Amino acid sequence: MLGPSGSGKTTCLMMLAGFETATRGEIRLDGAEINNIPPHKRGIGMVFQNYALFPHMTVGENLAFPLEVRGMGKAERDAKVIRALDMVQMGEFGSRRPAQLSGGQQQRVALARALVFDPSLVLMDEPLGALDKQLREHMQYEIKHLHESLGITVVYVTHDQSEALTMSDRVAVFNDGEIQQLAPPAELYECPDNSFVAQFIGENNKLSGTVSERSGDEVSVKLENGGQCKALAVNCGGVGDETLISIRPERVAIGESVSDNSTEALVKELIYLGDHIRCRLDVHGNDQFIVKVSNSAGHKHLVVGEKTQINWAAQDARALNPL
């Protein structure tokens, strides 16, 4: 679950865990409705943002807690705790207190605790938020691998889109308490359903205008400054409705071509980034139009203030709802 702060993703997670009551609708787990089951009977593991490791217990006792309240015998408990700790490479730390561990270690213990009782679902509420960048990336891969090897379903809340794209099979983009789109990461980036998703995931160029002609999947849009643009109709109304066209920067090519859309652009700014050059252009009156020029052999060298031709395919321009 991905979304900006206050978009309702944590509330939604809390409803799954049973700490918030859903006013409408039903929550199903393995086909069974769990709306009226109290949290402790749902069998859902949870990793909290601050880890919520019990400070008065050792790591081992923390892990044994869910097994103990299920009435498991001591020998079986110990075996499971050791297995869970080994799984997150924390085998030697069983007798330590949470306060004696680093952030990353606490994170692993929290993970092991959420998994130790073989839950049918694991919820994670921004579990890597408190870690530094390097450790966060490392833990992302680790959680992903653990997830793959255990084959357990994980619902993961984050506001970091790269984290969401790295770790997920499917991403639900939240805004204003609504799921804007539920799709695999690639689809989310390539084929956003609406302007919010297009804006929120990755970089995006916007051109706003009104639909002037529609034929099947393709629309012609009359832009605000009078230009014309052909685009793929995804989420726009009929003729006369306002629309916002979304074009990914890497889908725009410099130069004259036979593409559906070709227009003149004024170069406003160039930023050299090694593998590519980021160009800010003025296109159809939008001076925040970004184009990425790959730093390949024989690429066109632009100069600030120069006028150049750019083009893009109608398939790559998605006509979406106006914001």
Next chain:
Amino acid sequence: MGKQMTDTANSLDNRPTQAEIDLTTVDGTPLKAALANAQKRARRRALFLVLPLLLFVLITFLAPIGQMLLRSVHNPSFSDHIPNLSVWFDENPAGTEPGEAAYEALVLDLRSMRADKTMGIAGTRINYDLPGSRSLFTSTARKAGALEPPFQEAVIATNEKWANPKLWQVMRGASSAYTVDFYLAALDRTRDVNGDIVAVDDDRKIYAANFLKTLFLAGLITFCCLILAFPVAHLLATLPLRQSNLLMIFVLLPFWTSLLVRTTSWIVLLQSQGVVNDTLVATGIVADESRIQMIYNQTGTIVAMIHILLPFMILPLYSVMRPINPSYVRAARSLGATSWTAFRRIYLPQTIPGMGAGGLLVFILGVGYYITPALVGGASGQLISNFIAFHMQKSLNWSLAAALATLLLLMVLLLYWLYDRLVGIDNLKLG
């Protein structure tokens, strides 16, 4: 990490480099010496700044308390005035029948007391252990000048109480300025004629039972405060800050009211013609002729003291509960614990520092509480501090008051030690 750094610093200190030895200040003194001098000056200034408070505490607090504690084992008011009797007591072991020599020494001492006008002081000391002895001393001292040998018959003729072996035993005990007799008295013990320690008569036993009652009542009050304060503190800790601040004012309101006013209002509420009884009678729960006695007895002491000490329990509990993250209980619930198990296993253990601090605070305050039991305690609700006050103000047996106070202090220290052993004093959080 920190240790490593200090280690490095130390090793640098131990191995001064050539440059360090050569470093001097402008006027040529070595840098190290100049630095040490500057630090010494700073320390002296710091000491100078705290000196007024130190002297104030020393003069007005520590010295009087030390002197008071000394009084519990040191009382020279009798021993200073009996030079002759002291000699006789030294020469004859305890249990010796006082003969002519003893009575002669007594008469000589009484005569000198009469001259110094000190028989009242000496008599009072004996009076502590044997009531009625003060008048015996003053009256006999007046007649001592006219007494003729043989003194034994002459003295006993003035008052036959002088033949009482108990009196001689008491005088022997008081003939030494240093004594543990006041502690014996504070524990309802005394010495028999032979100087052996025995329990006092049952009808004179007061203190030991009262110590136990004080401990029991303080414990009961602490327990009640804990039970009452825990939900309140929890509510304060979980409410949004605005509302909890408002409620906190209600908790603190009693602090801003005079103790006397609060106690008096309990009298108004609880007396037999008071609000509570009137309500009970009006609603027919209690008959008019059998109104419940709720004040001027133990119940009054308990109720009023719980009310007064409650904030001392709420505040430490609140300060411990506030930072407990609600996600701990949520985590426990998601891990399969029922709400009761989550409370018992996860929430409660984390509030122990607050319970310990509040409990210790309320218990220690309760054990030494004086004014409320004095006002609403009646006969059955008196605590040990009321007896201490009695001996300080009425009977003027300061040595016994000091002994009682010392025992109270020892009990509190013992409790503190016990708490440290069981919970750990570093686990205490007062605010």
